[in-house]
């Protein structure tokens with residue numbers, strides 16, 4: 248009669264111990280899964296950030312080049328041609344640039360929408376004084392072959408006065 252309750256208690260204890268074991272095992276599994284999920288998410292997030300940074304780097308390739316190397320010497324001290332005019336620039340822009348940079352300069356021209364990086368938003372760039380006129384001149388004259396972009400070089404096709412005219416138009420009238 249004395250052994251009965253003790254046996255029962257022992258049984259109960261055993262059950263409890265089993266229960267705890269199962270619980271601990273499940274917890275470990277759940278925790279393991281969570282850790283796997285956390286690591287996977289971290290990889291995905293960092294992967295995405297990496298890809299984003301790479302994309303941004305390509306989009307900013309001209310600005311990056313400019314920041315690191317500055318302008319080629321021959322464009323450092325140029326000044327606008329006397330005969331330049333924003334009115335002439337408007338005609339040149341419509342003929343040579345609007346197809347890619349868009350009629351209003353926002354970079355949405357039909358001919359440019361397959362390019363990567365996309366044609367620059369000249370409306371926005373024109374307001375950034377940091378990008379001086381000689382930065383624009385360099386971009387237009389030399390194009391983007393050396394940085395692997397689709398911006399054509401106009402040094403051969405437009406005269407000095409024509410390039411300054413189109414810059415005057417972009418800066419003040421677009």
Ligand code: HEC
Pocket residue numbers: 309310339340343344345346347348358359362364365366367369372378382383386387390391396397398399401413
């Ligand atoms: C075939 C499409 C195309 C045509 C046509 C074109 N561009 Fe571009 N342009 C681009 C692309 C793409 C970029 C961005 C990559 C780069 O900077 O090289 C660009 C960049 C520029 C930039 C640099 C802006 C900045 O701040 O990064 C200027 C300035 C510019 N273009 C002016 C012009 C002017 C002016 C004309 C016309 C005389 C013109 N572009 C014609 C495609 C074009």
